[in-house]
Amino acid sequence: MLRILHTADWHLGHTLHGVSREVEHRAFLVWLVECIARESIDVLLVAGDLFDSANPPASAMELWYDFIAAAKARAPALNLIFVAGNHDSAARLDAPCALLRAFGVHVVGRLPRGEDGAIDAERLLIPLRDARGETVAHCAAVPYIRPADLPAVRGDADPYIEGVRQVYASVFRAAMSRRQLGQALVATGHLYMVDSAVSELSERRILGGSQQALPHTLFPRSLTYVALGHMHLAQAVGADERIRYCGSPIPLALDEEPYPHQVVVVEIDAGRLHRQRSVRVPRMVEIWRLPSDGYGRLEDVEALIESLPLLEVGRDDATRPFLELRVHLGQPEPALRQRLAQRLEGRLPRLLKLSVSVPGPGDAAPASPLRTLSELSAEEVFEARCREQLQCETPEALRRAFGELLVEIENATDVISGGA
Template sequence: MRLLHTADWHLGQTLHGIPRDHEHARFLDWLLDTLDERSVDALVVAGDVFDGQNPPIPALGLFYRFLARAKARRPGLDIVVVAGNHDSGSRLEAPSPLLRELGVHVVGGLPFGEDGAFAPERLLFPLHDETGRVAAQCVAVPYLRPADLPPLTETEDDGDPLIEGVRRVYAAAVDAGRQRRRPGEALVLTGHCYMRDGALSELSERKILGGNLHALPVDVFPEDAAYVALGHLHRAQAVGGREGVRYSGSPLPLSIDEESYPHQVVLAEIADGRLVGQEALRVPRFVAVQRVPGAGRFAPPEEALAALCALELDDGLPREAWPFVEVSVELAEPRPALREEVAAALAGRPARLVKLAVRLTGRGETLAETAPQMELADLAPEDVFQRLYRRSHDGNPDPVLLAAFQELVTAVQEGA
């Protein structure tokens, strides 16, 4: 069985106010062709389908058109989609009765029976190979919020309550999967979570489930899982030295600082109940990112403006494909007209300025004045909260307070 793992599409996202619909449409076209060319049997989307709890209509249209086209081109394709922390689980799951008839399984939140008890069997979906035989049982666990986790008893409070709660959810779900699994079938798990020692992209990823304090250990996932399809971290990576526990990474760079590493999906091959091979499939870059003078570098204004004027740009590109440009300038003193100078250097040229970063060099300024300027759009709610807290109190907020704030942010986003 060939399984394609992808995550973190963030349909509906904007980059400094510029919609990404063109890039997402091109990615989904590429993904459709890849499903065909690679004879994929199952597609797993591990969360953050959308960028927000209430996605715009064009983003919804992209998603549902993709599902319809994928099933039309590959009627036997199994599709499993789970919600991420950016998604509204209930909104994502709402059309499930209709989607199930198409062979598309969507899990927005943990299922519960009429008695109010967790019903892990409802997270299980068979994945078929090219002959129609069941090759794996997919244990489709979505993003787990603190409120989803079972409370620990007084005798179980030695460990981290959030981590232990996640462990118990996976243990129950995997046990249900083992009971349903037949000889020769694999266990495939999903998760949308922050794993211990994972490589973050700080400007575009929220610290979930309490952030670093509650990062999950890899042993949350049992050794007999053939493959664990993870979402949340945008940089593709294996976890804990286990090649079968893996973030696919996002298909697009979701912030300028993500431009420097490759974006991909993962094609995993499963046979006789185990992982026998995997391949990273590089996603083409549909809109270029130009960083002037270069990634991580700041230059004097004359050098930066000269480099900007020297950019080789394609006049034949449609506007939605014009490259994104970031300009990083180092100044000895404030230069109020700098933005106008940069705009003038790009005037009439096929490029879009998305960010102007300025760093003041030391000439008697305070540390705050010489630090690189950070735009509010670059900060996560947690960062703003911690900065405000440190203004009024000594040190950082207590981890319990921080976890409560993160739960409040999630509740507000879900109600938006």
């Protein structure tokens, strides 16, 4: 029996409306070490977006290294595999690669290349050993693939989809020649699949650009399990239970609060998928919203604040619930934030975000939420500018050109982050 723990989208170094998530990440990683021990895990697969940005703070790097040391101390035989996501700097992840390999930790940032510059599929293959030290499976540890990583594709096929397909196909070919009877084949990926459900806010960007959704046929039936990252909502892709997003362990946007935050434990027996189940990650910091649904009038929101529990003496600030207030204003309230902050004094939650809606133009128009620049995607800003300047909706050709430009900038710099 081989037990794999599949997790992804940690986003170490993340801040939510300017507030650090370090306490939550630390609690998650402590819990994860315990979970690995309790569940007798043989392999930890982390399917990308370890870090929230290409240039994470030192405290986030420390969390990662501390976790590796703690996991190895607790479960010395554990196989650890980390692949880069779109948020990670592939080169930065690769930097300690040789050092970590000496401790049995596999990190795949960039796609490895041979001397001829071609992708070296062999080096993406990692043998997975069970508790007795026997190789019972192979892992095709494929990181996030940027369009610039891909070989030129001839013909009519979409160059990104066809390029990614060729990379995976070459890894699977290499795996087939190495695989022995009874050995399973597992793959990782940090990508956006056809049929995957996307969250409202934090994942909107990846759809705005020209990033294409990949078809299930990328993964042949011979694969035992596919551990995906990128979507923060845990889900199997389409109806195929073998191909799965494990989801992020903490909510990375207020809208992700209702998601089940979890890891997936996968059991492989005699080369076959025996069982898989999700294990909930305990929530360190809660997210509250007032009112619980929609927007409330200022007086009503103030009354709701009065019903909030009081802050206990000695309570650790970093574990206080995050609060979003949603107020509908009939008229301008210049000192609104200050007024509400005063009301909140001595109450348990911390005000994280104040959302305001105002009446639409004309009496019949529906109320529209006021959004700050940081809540808008580049595409939305672009479209708003188009409406203003051209007095019409963005022409499709212009929208597509802007999307391509965005993707190009992100891939060229490896620094700008965004999306899931």
